[in-house]
Amino acid sequence: MFFHTKRFQYNAKPDNPDPIFAKQMQELLGGQWGEISVMMTYLFQGWNFRGPAKYRDMLMDTATEEIGHVEMIATMIARLLETSPVETEEAANAGGVVGAVLGGSDTQEAILAGMNPQHAIVTGGGAAPTDSQGYPWNSRYTIASGNLLADMRFNVTAESQGRLQVARLYQLTNDSGVRDMFSFLLARDTMHQNQWLAAIEELEKDGLEETPVPSNFPQEREMSEVAYRFMNFSEGTESQEGRWASGPSKDGKGQFEYVAEPAAMGPQVEKLDPPVEPRLYSTPKQPMPPASS
């Protein structure tokens, strides 16, 4: 069960309205690597988890923090839209980011052309659970497989992609209020990258899982002769120069090998057979069976 307090985890107030940046910043809210994605991912990983309490508790802690991040970003976007498009002209004259660039009587029209039209028509000046292109968030961005090493590798990825996007957006605005909130989010993403890397270390140390995931699949059922071979499928052999082409494998269970000219190990591609069931009407057409119902 959850409770809500009426303070933000950190500041969420821009200096000035900026509908163009509001559009761009939607990526952090409803984008594939935005805050709704990590909130939902950690919640489902926590709810579905069947192992030691410290992992479940940790997942629920961070999941709950992320609901608060969604709250801050949604509020920031709504405030960037506080002055409606109809009124932005005045704000522009008063020095907003958009105003610093576009001026005179044309401001309104130009901003309308560039902003997310749904911020006016659909949400009436509120944040939307969509990305910077207006594409709706969907639950395929929620990853919870039951295997915590597979999932925590995803979590490290999510915090890396997320911090990368905040850093890029930081360059697209000069608003000190927005940048203040970003300084907080960047730091939390630094923590979360470290946290999931540490959790992976802990998982392996506790013997819960290891490389290759899943590690309790019976080794003898894997075709071991190709388990550590790098195969070169394109011209040139620059790919031979990397760590992945020689030396001990990262799981400590094999030696990397470089195969410069990988041979096909399978048979000649032959025609699918039998050719066609007549009642599926595929090509080539076949005579219909006489008693066909």
Next chain:
Amino acid sequence: MFFHTKRFQYNAKPDNPDPIFAKQMQELLGGQWGEISVMMTYLFQGWNFRGPAKYRDMLMDTATEEIGHVEMIATMIARLLETSPVETEEAANAGGVVGAVLGGSDTQEAILAGMNPQHAIVTGGGAAPTDSQGYPWNSRYTIASGNLLADMRFNVTAESQGRLQVARLYQLTNDSGVRDMFSFLLARDTMHQNQWLAAIEELEKDGLEETPVPSNFPQEREMSEVAYRFMNFSEGTESQEGRWASGPSKDGKGQFEYVAEPAAMGPQVEKLDPPVEPRLYSTPKQPMPPASS
């Protein structure tokens, strides 16, 4: 530019048709963590890459291998559907997996109820680029951010989730032809997990990127006091017991701290302000400006 040879990379032939398993196996073809996803992800990472040749070459090698995996799995599914639903009854009597369970004159109807109806109606006994629920593959499963550490963390995840799913599907069939192909795919996924972990090591060694991603964002613009704090947002403190709660951080740049009762650092949530632009017709309704156009 690409060329096609007419041999499979490995065997792709089941012992017997099995339309129920064909439905389930679609997850490996058009699912979020299936082979189309890794093929497209590695292709786009390669095509968009702007760094040293060995990385780009390696990405293109593995991307090209994956097109061949898509080929094998699509072929396997088509063969699992080789006998049409109308005819499966005979196959069942001859000892297929389905036949081992369901028998007599009811077979056809029961199989039709459980199989993917689009395997009959839409593809006419062919594989479809969808997952095991019939949901179409989409390009949100393709990840290529330009930041190779962020992306290779994704690649490790993809190979972990993918190998996990092959292992689970291995348990859902007894067909020795299917299992033979799975033994090959499991081994290649073992290699690829190792490969991306080795590539991450190489990237860091070469100084191309490190934790936290992106590492060249100016440190002083991050709010450093919260960059290594674990915050406890749920009852109980089991989460204090893990590696993430104390000791040096994984990036070697800080010390983990545990905050048992995190305080809100932001202001009281206040009403969004100004309340409402009248011409957006939001709540509470406002008088219309007299000269409103």
Next chain:
Amino acid sequence: MFFHTKRFQYNAKPDNPDPIFAKQMQELLGGQWGEISVMMTYLFQGWNFRGPAKYRDMLMDTATEEIGHVEMIATMIARLLETSPVETEEAANAGGVVGAVLGGSDTQEAILAGMNPQHAIVTGGGAAPTDSQGYPWNSRYTIASGNLLADMRFNVTAESQGRLQVARLYQLTNDSGVRDMFSFLLARDTMHQNQWLAAIEELEKDGLEETPVPSNFPQEREMSEVAYRFMNFSEGTESQEGRWASGPSKDGKGQFEYVAEPAAMGPQVEKLDPPVEPRLYSTPKQPMPPASS
């Protein structure tokens, strides 16, 4: 069965082309609350309905009217695009809305940047069944549950959201031809809001359904002690001041109560149990059964 006449229900001709407004106006055609949504919703409610003829007839009447609304809006958008982007410059000079704002030799490029690129590339100057962000209409916007009170509540919502969006778009254009058509649509939405509210009154009067929907679910199987309690899950008690916190409930079957500090009525969250089936390879990993197939 349906027939088509060759007159529009009302005028659908703009004074001037305006590709930016054409993009925005797509929301009324292919948006979640656009005309395709109400057309399809009323059609499916009518086709699936199993009750008295007057309701089915009424649903089909309004559904059929809505096909004509889709026709008008699609035509209006095609006409707003009548001058191709390549040619809009001249129209602009001749005084179109866009022309009033942007001028000189830069017009063409600026319009191209702001318009929906698919209006040029995909539809060749025609309307598209998508929303103002280019997101395709989908049938999840069609609501038909079989329970007419639940569905007519949706219909009131749809006409409210729809009229709200027309009113907002009215502010984004000065074109008198567009505004003329909007004056018609606004009035029809006024009628339709009233119509569905009246139909709800009729449904209840006829004894077909009432609050709570569904009303023939046996009362004794509901946990009645929480059926009229407002629960306060956030700091502060401003929520106590509303009609929902005290007095008789709207269905006349209970009294609202305010619970300032709601207690959890369920058990402590415990670990899911049994921990892990080994052959699903989840965390923590388990020994494989010896005879595992």
Next chain:
Amino acid sequence: MFFHTKRFQYNAKPDNPDPIFAKQMQELLGGQWGEISVMMTYLFQGWNFRGPAKYRDMLMDTATEEIGHVEMIATMIARLLETSPVETEEAANAGGVVGAVLGGSDTQEAILAGMNPQHAIVTGGGAAPTDSQGYPWNSRYTIASGNLLADMRFNVTAESQGRLQVARLYQLTNDSGVRDMFSFLLARDTMHQNQWLAAIEELEKDGLEETPVPSNFPQEREMSEVAYRFMNFSEGTESQEGRWASGPSKDGKGQFEYVAEPAAMGPQVEKLDPPVEPRLYSTPKQPMPPASS
């Protein structure tokens, strides 16, 4: 900011595993009218709201309660899947719902054919944020327009559709643990239908909004002569018998009229004009301008 307690709001434990019902029950979690939809809808309505505190507080209260409902349902589904498909046969013999119906050595295969394959392959026995057909939840199910009367009409709809679906699922199971949780959810949905109806009464009493939404759009810009006319677009006049065809309109601002044979008020449909811009290559093809770039 949010906090998590470690108790459920109510019980969430089935008597027996039942993978078929787990598939069906996903509708309440990730379906269009499931708990994620109301949680997200109320959160965004609260975050975007710009009016009196009592409404915002009330929205946040109920939004926060709904996060706890998502938690209960996700947990229930995970428990319905607790015994993996591989092991369900034993559970079946021990008397589960599935076991009551299907028996003998065929159990496993039959269940596998009917269950959601992703419950085994993708989530490893956990709940998924998708509906009963495996279609992912998406944010188009989140409605927050800024106009609270439009939105609260949606909220009444959502609680009506939601309660209807719980009632239908109640009939699809005999498990007393599942039914116990449903008795709680049904009662909360009864409260929430009443709550939103009461909130609409309050909104109107407080003068924040009224029918037709939006009520501050200038009346004189609407084409008033069609604002209260019911138009008959299909054969027969059964639709004349309802409350919507005569008497005062529900907003008290007009009189319903019945138009048995509605005339087209617009012009003859004519060809779109000008016919075709040559450089869009539409039909009929036009000569290319000589100096075309």
Next chain:
Amino acid sequence: MFFHTKRFQYNAKPDNPDPIFAKQMQELLGGQWGEISVMMTYLFQGWNFRGPAKYRDMLMDTATEEIGHVEMIATMIARLLETSPVETEEAANAGGVVGAVLGGSDTQEAILAGMNPQHAIVTGGGAAPTDSQGYPWNSRYTIASGNLLADMRFNVTAESQGRLQVARLYQLTNDSGVRDMFSFLLARDTMHQNQWLAAIEELEKDGLEETPVPSNFPQEREMSEVAYRFMNFSEGTESQEGRWASGPSKDGKGQFEYVAEPAAMGPQVEKLDPPVEPRLYSTPKQPMPPASS
């Protein structure tokens, strides 16, 4: 503007309920090649068309017919679901298709496992605008490019895929009522395939468009030396045996040529250049500019 009559274009009544076939038959309603797709495609082609009246009239005729086909199929599906799942057991005993196969007390559970769960939970026994896998119809299935030859080629395809699917579904049922309606739909699809082929002949005869589409793109801007070459990109030369490899091209403007070993005509793939803009934080990381904002 449209009108509705109260008779079906043809019969739409099954002999018996059959919830499994109702699921399969959804493909014809809300599938990619179902009736909603052709209805919407022809409507949009008609509304967007800017050429001679006979084409527009013909498009609107057939579009309007298709609305009536959607009506018949939606009604048929609702009737196949007429007996609710809870009651199907009796129907089964009375001889429905499902009943012919599954019997005794297990019927209900087995049908529930195989049917579309949303037919019970979401639509309450009505048809849904989704396909046989429950995937919602979306407007990407609507094709209207403005170029009528391109679009009529699509129309021939749509009627071919559609008739193919009806023919396949014909084999999946023995219900004489369903097959009666199918005999009508198959014949109309025969007409429509012929109609679009005839319309293509007419378009070319009238000089409105020809191969290659678009034919008024200036020939000299195309790289003519590769405009009629078949290129062999896979092992073997079976592809040389077809009509496409030699002889006059179908547009009468060239001669087919077979290129057995196509050479790359482009440059060596080189590294994208410049390598990385530092403020996008891509790989390899670059020093930040000193004055970076």
Next chain:
Amino acid sequence: MFFHTKRFQYNAKPDNPDPIFAKQMQELLGGQWGEISVMMTYLFQGWNFRGPAKYRDMLMDTATEEIGHVEMIATMIARLLETSPVETEEAANAGGVVGAVLGGSDTQEAILAGMNPQHAIVTGGGAAPTDSQGYPWNSRYTIASGNLLADMRFNVTAESQGRLQVARLYQLTNDSGVRDMFSFLLARDTMHQNQWLAAIEELEKDGLEETPVPSNFPQEREMSEVAYRFMNFSEGTESQEGRWASGPSKDGKGQFEYVAEPAAMGPQVEKLDPPVEPRLYSTPKQPMPPASS
């Protein structure tokens, strides 16, 4: 199995960066009729095919060529984005297409408003597998039915729509590098339109399939009296003037007939019956059965 060479099939280098055109050009990469669609369509048609080798070989040849087209277009887009938005101002001053139009200190902001924000935030200057509106590519654009005449009709359509879009994009840029690549793609699309038309001729000549698809459905089961009738469902009879209204049908099996006033051949639409199963809680509500579980 596939191999990659390190040369492009043709040139893929623009003269200048142009982020606005990069957004528009995405339509050719990840749009419905873009290169990913034809690559995947031909691959799946080839892999699923069960007929003569020359067709399968031909499908694989062209499929493999298309992978190389995807490669060229992805590279072109990445190069159009080579100068980051932050730096485009300089490029603009140096004479890029954007620069030719927009100038002075406002350039950066205006470009940011018009470009695809995900090209900066998500891909970091790389191509994305989405269309010009940012909508992700999905596998519903892959058509492979098993019936090769139905599918090759689709292939002709795809190459027609594709060439049409390239021609339109040709008009939206003056960049000679881009136009050089387009001259190659236009020519290949000319070939491919001819190729599929020739393949259809071959298919029919070889007796594999003919009109109406599928041609081996037993003629006597089709309702032949409506198989060649054009039905007029809208006012006026302009549609009588075309080839589709009289003369021999295109399949040579009938005579077109024009039906000016098509009669309904089905019964009066009646109420669905039985009215409502009480346990589905639809309208009108029914008394619950006494012993209802």
